[in-house]
Amino acid sequence: MAKQEKIVVIGAGLCGTLLAIHLAQRGYEVSLHEQRADMRKMEVEGGRSINLALSSRGLMALERVGLKDEVLTHCIPMHGRMIHSVAGDLRLSRYSGRDDEYINSVSRGGLNMALLDKADSFPNLTIHFEQKCTHVALETATATFLDAQGNSHVVVGDLLIGTDGAGSAVRRSMMAQSTKLLFNFSQHFLRSGYKELSIPPTTTGGYRIEKNALHIWPRGAYMMIALPNEDGSFTVTMFHPYEGEAGFNTLDTPAKVRAFFATHYADVLPHLIDLDADYAANPVGTLGTIKCYPWEAYGKSLIMGDAAHAIVPFYGQGMNAAFEDVRVFDELIDEFDGNWAQIFHAFSEHRPTNTNAIADLAIDNFTEMQDKVDDEDFIKKRRLEMILEDRFPDYYSKYSLVTFKPELSYAEAMSKGRRQDEFLLDLVSREEVDHLDLEAVLRAVQAL
Amino acid sequence: MAKQEKIVVIGAGLCGTLLAIHLAQRGYEVSLHEQRADMRKMEVEGGRSINLALSSRGLMALERVGLKDEVLTHCIPMHGRMIHSVAGDLRLSRYSGRDDEYINSVSRGGLNMALLDKADSFPNLTIHFEQKCTHVALETATATFLDAQGNSHVVVGDLLIGTDGAGSAVRRSMMAQSTKLLFNFSQHFLRSGYKELSIPPTTTGGYRIEKNALHIWPRGAYMMIALPNEDGSFTVTMFHPYEGEAGFNTLDTPAKVRAFFATHYADVLPHLIDLDADYAANPVGTLGTIKCYPWEAYGKSLIMGDAAHAIVPFYGQGMNAAFEDVRVFDELIDEFDGNWAQIFHAFSEHRPTNTNAIADLAIDNFTEMQDKVDDEDFIKKRRLEMILEDRFPDYYSKYSLVTFKPELSYAEAMSKGRRQDEFLLDLVSREEVDHLDLEAVLRAVQAL
Numbered sequence: 001m002a003k004q005e006k007i008v009v010i011g012a013g014l015c016g017t018l019l020a021i022h023l024a025q026r027g028y029e030v031s032l033h034e035q036r037a038d039m040r041k042m043e044v045e046g047g048r049s050i051n052l053a054l055s056s057r058g059l060m061a062l063e064r065v066g067l068k069d070e071v072l073t074h075c076i077p078m079h080g081r082m083i084h085s086v087a088g089d090l091r092l093s094r095y096s097g098r099d100d101e102y103i104n105s106v107s108r109g110g111l112n113m114a115l116l117d118k119a120d121s122f123p124n125l126t127i128h129f130e131q132k133c134t135h136v137a138l139e140t141a142t143a144t145f146l147d148a149q150g151n152s153h154v155v156v157g158d159l160l161i162g163t164d165g166a167g168s169a170v171r172r173s174m175m176a177q178s179t180k181l182l183f184n185f186s187q188h189f190l191r192s193g194y195k196e197l198s199i200p201p202t203t204t205g206g207y208r209i210e211k212n213a214l215h216i217w218p219r220g221a222y223m224m225i226a227l228p229n230e231d232g233s234f235t236v237t238m239f240h241p242y243e244g245e246a247g248f249n250t251l252d253t254p255a256k257v258r259a260f261f262a263t264h265y266a267d268v269l270p271h272l273i274d275l276d277a278d279y280a281a282n283p284v285g286t287l288g289t290i291k292c293y294p295w296e297a298y299g300k301s302l303i304m305g306d307a308a309h310a311i312v313p314f315y316g317q318g319m320n321a322a323f324e325d326v327r328v329f330d331e332l333i334d335e336f337d338g339n340w341a342q343i344f345h346a347f348s349e350h351r352p353t354n355t356n357a358i359a360d361l362a363i364d365n366f367t368e369m370q371d372k373v374d375d376e377d378f379i380k381k382r383r384l385e386m387i388l389e390d391r392f393p394d395y396y397s398k399y400s401l402v403t404f405k406p407e408l409s410y411a412e413a414m415s416k417g418r419r420q421d422e423f424l425l426d427l428v429s430r431e432e433v434d435h436l437d438l439e440a441v442l443r444a445v446q447a448l
Numbered sequence: 449m450a451k452q453e454k455i456v457v458i459g460a461g462l463c464g465t466l467l468a469i470h471l472a473q474r475g476y477e478v479s480l481h482e483q484r485a486d487m488r489k490m491e492v493e494g495g496r497s498i499n500l501a502l503s504s505r506g507l508m509a510l511e512r513v514g515l516k517d518e519v520l521t522h523c524i525p526m527h528g529r530m531i532h533s534v535a536g537d538l539r540l541s542r543y544s545g546r547d548d549e550y551i552n553s554v555s556r557g558g559l560n561m562a563l564l565d566k567a568d569s570f571p572n573l574t575i576h577f578e579q580k581c582t583h584v585a586l587e588t589a590t591a592t593f594l595d596a597q598g599n600s601h602v603v604v605g606d607l608l609i610g611t612d613g614a615g616s617a618v619r620r621s622m623m624a625q626s627t628k629l630l631f632n633f634s635q636h637f638l639r640s641g642y643k644e645l646s647i648p649p650t651t652t653g654g655y656r657i658e659k660n661a662l663h664i665w666p667r668g669a670y671m672m673i674a675l676p677n678e679d680g681s682f683t684v685t686m687f688h689p690y691e692g693e694a695g696f697n698t699l700d701t702p703a704k705v706r707a708f709f710a711t712h713y714a715d716v717l718p719h720l721i722d723l724d725a726d727y728a729a730n731p732v733g734t735l736g737t738i739k740c741y742p743w744e745a746y747g748k749s750l751i752m753g754d755a756a757h758a759i760v761p762f763y764g765q766g767m768n769a770a771f772e773d774v775r776v777f778d779e780l781i782d783e784f785d786g787n788w789a790q791i792f793h794a795f796s797e798h799r800p801t802n803t804n805a806i807a808d809l810a811i812d813n814f815t816e817m818q819d820k821v822d823d824e825d826f827i828k829k830r831r832l833e834m835i836l837e838d839r840f841p842d843y844y845s846k847y848s849l850v851t852f853k854p855e856l857s858y859a860e861a862m863s864k865g866r867r868q869d870e871f872l873l874d875l876v877s878r879e880e881v882d883h884l885d886l887e888a889v890l891r892a893v894q895a896l
Contacts, residue, residue: 182690182734183637184634187626187631408671
């Protein structure tokens with residue numbers, strides 16, 4: 001059924017394209033604008049594309065537009081963290097005690113293209129590429145775009161939604177009206193950055209290290225991780241401080257980099273075939289958290305996804321949170337029966353509590369992944385959690401609450417999960433896991 | 449002794465002018481640039497100017513440039529909070545149990561003009577008015593200004609310091625290089641705003657309400673305060689939410705305003721001679737907190753004062769914190785013997801902890817002033833603190849630690865003060881103040 005409203009969506013990344021599909025499914029006239037060219041028409045380096053961890057919250061949103069099964073065929077299950085010690089010993093720390101709970105390595109580009117293809121199937125959804133947003137009039141849902149030929153286009157909607165990422169032009173317009181909108185904003189950068197490297201496939205197209213895991217080389221104040229790609233390669237990411245012995249600013253020659261890897265990442269060095277070239281070519285990216293409030297202005301304009309809440313990648317929840325935004329927003333359209341002022345207001349009032357929670361959890365995980373996964377009590381706690389999850393279908397660890405229980409909000413998962421963690425860490429520091437009365441532990445956890 | 453370096457200071461408000469004087473005293477070549485015209489040449493409405501609370505931290509900084517005594521002659525001591533109940537009953541809650549500890553109402557304009565006069569006395573300090581900063585190159589300490597005639601001026605310094613207030617152009621330049629500088633930034637607005645009103649002097653030039661107090665009309669979710677001016681008038685400030693029964697957006701006609709005042713602020717209504725005109729003419733201002741880090745870039749450019757840390761006015765510490773910035777900075781010049789990269793770095797690394805503390809304390813006081821000054825346990829705690837301060841020279845309440853003990857940093861005052869408050873509130877909720885063993889209380893507080 002065709003609806004009256006015209007909705008302008010700015011940014012055809014993962015969040016914006018999924019949002020546009022939801023709105024088109026409902027019959028609205030959707031105009032989706034993207035700064036970059038159509039990635040489906042670009043040459044891409046096979047397999048080397050950046051990958052992301054897709055888990056239950058993201059899958060739940062994809063299911064609403066009928067894309068879950070198709071996307072899953074291109075995913076590589078990762079059942080746990082494969083922890084690489086300095087000596088090269090391996091230890092798998094599972095994500096859940098239940099076999100059907102795991103996360104998925106998926107290609108960002110591949111997923112985005114699948115969403116764009118789906119979007120193209122709606123006659124009431126048009127995608128405009130190479131349209132750089134130069135101005136937004138929040139009050140009137142009007143955006144101005146500059147195309148690749150240097151021509152300016154003004155697009156007027158009934159509503160405007162910015163899904164234009166961490167550097168959002170729509171959010172910048174809100175910032176420019178700070179005192180009028182009482183616009184709260186914060187940006188916080190870690191004093192570490194990241195650089196991507198690559199492990200290519202074997203000559204026969206196989207995986208050089210365990211395929212079905214998220215690999216971690218935890219080293220206290222820095223770390224490296226690797227996620228598998230469909231073609232047999234791994235995308236490797238160094239998370240290092242800028243300064244100091246392990247700092248990107250210190251490791252500034254191929255010789256220094258190789259010497260550092262030979263000492264600290266020795267087991268993977270033979271697999272980093274293009275280390276020198278990758279290290280030289282790939283930039284150091286920043287790791288920042290953005291929070292803001294409100295997300296809506298004048299009942300006409302709204303932001304969601306990274307535009308509203310950019311987070312650091314250490315919980316693997318950036319995309320999942322953005323997809324959950326779309327699912328929650330879609331549910332509000334039903335709840336308020338298309339009254340947009342109410343929908344925007346409710347979304348802006350209630351959703352930030354949850355995205356703030358996952359932002360904070362992701363910061364916590366930065367420390368956990370670098371420094372805690374090797375800690376004795378932490379390992380005991382994870383072992384106890386695996387046993388509990390295996391034995392009791394109702395038990396969920398903090399990680400599982402966040403990752404595998406989308407019916408629970410991030411804020412609830414954080415609150416419950418942190419209480420559980422504190423209790424269990426105290427317990428395993430005092431008692432042997434094998435001597436515990438598991439029923440009693442479960443009851444104690446449930447009573448927290 | 450003349451020094452080599454040329455220092456460009458942007459913003460000739462209270463902080464920038466005091467800073468410029470300190471630098472000129474040390475012999476540096478100082479170029480001070482102000483967006484507005486010279487306030488000494490403008491017509492000002494006598495006595496109606498905004499007033500501020502000047503206390504020990506601010507006075508300590510003024511003493512270093514020999515201005516303390518002169519400024520104090522224009523101050524009106526305020527010995528405590530004069531609390532006005534809805535029924536019109538008055539109760540004085542003293543700021544300290546010691547008679548020589550009080551805060552001072554001072555005219556912002558008067559103080560700024562005294563600083564500008566002092567600045568004019570240095571041949572190595574030049575002040576340039578009507579110079580709007582349009583661009584800053586942080587790396588090269590270069591600023592571009594637009595004058596009133598529309599001409600552009602480029603000023604190159606060896607160092608550049610932005611004291612250009614909450615809307616700082618220098619901070620904006622840092623923000624524009626966010627990822628390069630890893631520039632953390634937050635702005636947070638209260639959901640209340642403020643509007644200024646006025647109580648004129650009596651026909652004989654006297655004060656209509658108690659002269660030597662900071663008056664408060666605490667009403668739970670909103671309040672009004674009044675500070676005395678030298679000419680017998682008071683500057684009155686309403687702090688109200690934007691929305692709701694007491695909201696500025698609701699009180700939108702003279703009749704509604706008068707009815708509201710007749711019910712909630714009845715005792716002062718007869719003194720608000722120009723209420724209708726003041727209410728209509730004066731805008732609603734926002735109440736925001738700004739925090740950021742780092743404060744320096746490239747060892748060449750720096751921000752301080754409101755440009756680096758705007759706070760809400762509820763602890764009366766905005767100007768005092770900015771003046772303390774200048775004092776701390778001046779001490780660092782000695783400590784690092786003029787090595788500017790080290791001075792800027794040390795200031796940027798250590799000072800924000802303290803300005804963050806006073807920012808948070810000021811937010812706490814918003815609730816305290818509106819809602820707690822009438823609370824029974826709060827009143828008992830304040831009474832006990834007055835007794836302790838009167839009896840023991842070493843005892844300082846949280847308020848006194850912040851306001852009257854400048855040798856203690858804001859962060860230490862907050863930490864110590866909060867622990868004391870918690871202890872004392874618990875104590876007075878359980879025991880009668882008059883039955884307490886004061887020596888034992890002092891020992892317990894000191895042991896916290």
